[in-house]
Protein backbone atom coordinates (compact mmCIF):
# COMPACT_ATOMS: atom_id res chain seq x y z
CA UNK A 1 0.00 0.00 0.00
CA UNK A 2 2.95 2.29 0.62
CA UNK A 3 4.01 1.84 -2.96
CA UNK A 4 0.64 3.03 -4.16
CA UNK A 5 0.94 6.23 -2.15
CA UNK A 6 4.34 6.89 -3.66
CA UNK A 7 3.51 5.89 -7.19
CA UNK A 8 0.37 7.95 -7.56
CA UNK A 9 2.03 11.34 -6.89
CA UNK A 10 4.89 10.39 -9.19
CA UNK A 11 2.47 9.50 -11.96
CA UNK A 12 0.67 12.75 -11.40
CA UNK A 13 3.89 14.74 -11.63
CA UNK A 14 5.04 12.85 -14.71
CA UNK A 15 1.73 13.36 -16.42
CA UNK A 16 1.77 17.03 -15.55
CA UNK A 17 5.31 17.46 -16.90
CA UNK A 18 4.52 15.51 -20.05
CA UNK A 19 1.40 17.55 -20.48
CA UNK A 20 3.37 20.78 -20.25
CA UNK A 21 5.91 19.61 -22.81
CA UNK A 22 3.36 18.34 -25.24
CA UNK A 23 1.19 21.38 -24.72
CA UNK A 24 -1.60 19.02 -25.56
CA UNK A 25 -3.69 19.81 -22.58
CA UNK A 26 -4.93 16.37 -21.57
CA UNK A 27 -4.17 16.73 -17.91
CA UNK A 28 -7.49 15.30 -16.90
CA UNK A 29 -5.84 12.23 -15.39
CA UNK A 30 -4.30 14.17 -12.57
CA UNK A 31 -7.56 13.81 -10.72
CA UNK A 32 -7.82 17.49 -9.93
CA UNK A 33 -9.72 18.39 -13.05
CA UNK A 34 -12.59 16.71 -14.75
CA UNK A 35 -11.66 15.00 -18.01
CA UNK A 36 -13.22 17.56 -20.25
CA UNK A 37 -13.05 16.94 -23.97
CA UNK A 38 -12.34 20.54 -24.84
CA UNK A 39 -8.86 22.00 -25.03
CA UNK A 40 -9.33 25.57 -23.85
CA UNK A 41 -5.59 26.33 -23.87
CA UNK A 42 -5.37 25.95 -27.62
CA UNK A 43 -5.49 29.67 -28.28
CA UNK A 44 -2.63 30.34 -25.87
CA UNK A 45 -0.22 27.59 -26.86
CA UNK A 46 -0.52 27.33 -30.66
CA UNK A 47 0.35 23.65 -30.73
CA UNK A 48 2.21 22.85 -33.96
CA UNK A 49 0.70 19.40 -34.32
CA UNK A 50 -2.88 19.45 -35.55
CA UNK A 51 -5.26 18.43 -32.80
CA UNK A 52 -8.24 16.38 -33.92
CA UNK A 53 -11.45 18.32 -33.80
CA UNK A 54 -13.42 17.44 -30.68
CA UNK A 55 -16.66 15.60 -31.21
CA UNK A 56 -19.69 17.76 -31.77
CA UNK A 57 -20.92 19.44 -28.63
CA UNK A 58 -23.98 17.67 -27.38
CA UNK A 59 -27.10 19.78 -27.55
CA UNK A 60 -29.11 20.00 -24.36
CA UNK A 61 -32.85 20.33 -24.69
CA UNK A 62 -33.95 21.63 -21.32
CA UNK A 63 -37.38 22.49 -20.09
CA UNK A 64 -39.50 22.68 -16.97
CA UNK A 65 -42.84 20.96 -16.74
CA UNK A 66 -45.39 21.77 -14.08
CA UNK A 67 -47.46 18.65 -13.66
CA UNK A 68 -50.96 19.94 -13.15
CA UNK A 69 -54.33 18.22 -13.00
CA UNK A 70 -54.29 17.00 -15.83
CA UNK A 71 -51.65 18.39 -18.10
CA UNK A 72 -48.05 19.54 -18.35
CA UNK A 73 -47.76 23.31 -18.19
CA UNK A 74 -51.41 23.18 -19.06
CA UNK A 75 -54.73 21.95 -17.76
CA UNK A 76 -54.83 19.39 -20.52
CA UNK A 77 -52.10 18.12 -22.80
CA UNK A 78 -48.60 19.49 -22.77
CA UNK A 79 -45.96 21.17 -24.89
CA UNK A 80 -44.44 19.43 -27.88
CA UNK A 81 -40.82 18.63 -27.08
CA UNK A 82 -38.56 18.76 -30.15
CA UNK A 83 -35.04 17.38 -30.32
CA UNK A 84 -32.60 15.67 -32.62
CA UNK A 85 -31.17 12.20 -32.24
CA UNK A 86 -28.24 12.39 -29.85
CA UNK A 87 -29.50 15.36 -27.89
CA UNK A 88 -29.60 15.25 -24.12
CA UNK A 89 -33.11 15.92 -22.91
CA UNK A 90 -33.26 17.37 -19.42
CA UNK A 91 -36.66 17.93 -17.86
CA UNK A 92 -37.27 19.54 -14.52
CA UNK A 93 -40.55 18.16 -13.26
CA UNK A 94 -42.52 19.99 -10.61
CA UNK A 95 -45.52 18.40 -8.97
CA UNK A 96 -48.49 20.75 -9.00
CA UNK A 97 -51.43 18.48 -8.42
CA UNK A 98 -54.22 19.46 -6.09
CA UNK A 99 -54.56 17.82 -2.72
CA UNK A 100 -53.07 14.34 -2.62
CA UNK A 101 -52.97 13.98 -6.40
CA UNK A 102 -49.57 12.98 -7.76
CA UNK A 103 -48.31 13.01 -11.33
CA UNK A 104 -45.40 11.57 -13.25
CA UNK A 105 -43.69 11.74 -16.64
CA UNK A 106 -43.47 8.51 -18.60
CA UNK A 107 -42.13 7.71 -22.04
CA UNK A 108 -42.17 3.95 -22.47
CA UNK A 109 -43.57 1.06 -24.44
CA UNK A 110 -47.10 2.18 -23.67
CA UNK A 111 -46.47 5.59 -25.25
CA UNK A 112 -45.80 3.65 -27.48
CA UNK A 113 -42.08 4.24 -27.90
CA UNK A 114 -38.74 2.45 -27.71
CA UNK A 115 -37.82 4.54 -24.68
CA UNK A 116 -37.99 3.56 -21.04
CA UNK A 117 -38.16 6.83 -19.14
CA UNK A 118 -40.16 7.13 -15.94
CA UNK A 119 -40.05 9.79 -13.26
CA UNK A 120 -41.15 9.51 -9.68
CA UNK A 121 -44.72 10.34 -8.85
CA UNK A 122 -44.56 13.84 -7.47
CA UNK A 123 -46.99 15.56 -5.17
CA UNK A 124 -47.44 19.30 -5.16
CA UNK A 125 -44.20 21.16 -4.58
CA UNK A 126 -41.91 18.19 -5.03
CA UNK A 127 -39.59 18.11 -7.99
CA UNK A 128 -37.23 15.85 -9.86
CA UNK A 129 -34.99 16.45 -12.84
CA UNK A 130 -34.77 13.61 -15.30
CA UNK A 131 -32.32 13.22 -18.17
CA UNK A 132 -32.13 10.89 -21.09
CA UNK A 133 -30.47 10.74 -24.49
CA UNK A 134 -32.74 10.99 -27.50
CA UNK A 135 -31.42 7.80 -29.07
CA UNK A 136 -34.47 6.90 -31.11
CA UNK A 137 -35.98 9.01 -33.84
CA UNK A 138 -39.72 9.26 -34.08
CA UNK A 139 -42.84 10.96 -32.81
CA UNK A 140 -44.07 9.63 -29.48
CA UNK A 141 -46.39 10.47 -26.63
CA UNK A 142 -45.21 11.18 -23.13
CA UNK A 143 -47.89 10.81 -20.49
CA UNK A 144 -48.83 10.53 -16.84
CA UNK A 145 -49.21 6.92 -15.76
CA UNK A 146 -51.21 7.64 -12.61
CA UNK A 147 -54.63 6.05 -12.58
CA UNK A 148 -56.99 6.03 -9.62
CA UNK A 149 -58.63 2.72 -8.64
CA UNK A 150 -61.87 3.97 -10.12
CA UNK A 151 -62.51 6.45 -12.85
CA UNK A 152 -60.40 7.75 -15.67
CA UNK A 153 -56.63 7.56 -15.75
CA UNK A 154 -54.78 10.83 -15.91
CA UNK A 155 -53.83 10.08 -19.46
CA UNK A 156 -57.47 9.55 -20.32
CA UNK A 157 -58.11 12.96 -18.82
CA UNK A 158 -55.70 14.44 -21.30
CA UNK A 159 -52.39 14.33 -19.45
CA UNK A 160 -50.11 13.55 -22.37
CA UNK A 161 -47.96 15.43 -24.84
CA UNK A 162 -45.85 14.83 -27.90
CA UNK A 163 -42.12 14.44 -28.23
CA UNK A 164 -40.53 14.62 -31.68
CA UNK A 165 -37.05 13.26 -32.16
CA UNK A 166 -35.75 14.12 -35.60
CA UNK A 167 -32.90 12.30 -37.34
CA UNK A 168 -29.77 14.37 -37.86
Ligand SMILES: [Cu+2]
Nearest residue numbers: 103144146154
Ligand atom coordinates in the same frame (compact mmCIF):
# COMPACT_ATOMS: atom_id res chain seq x y z
CU1 LIG B 1 -51.11 12.69 -13.52
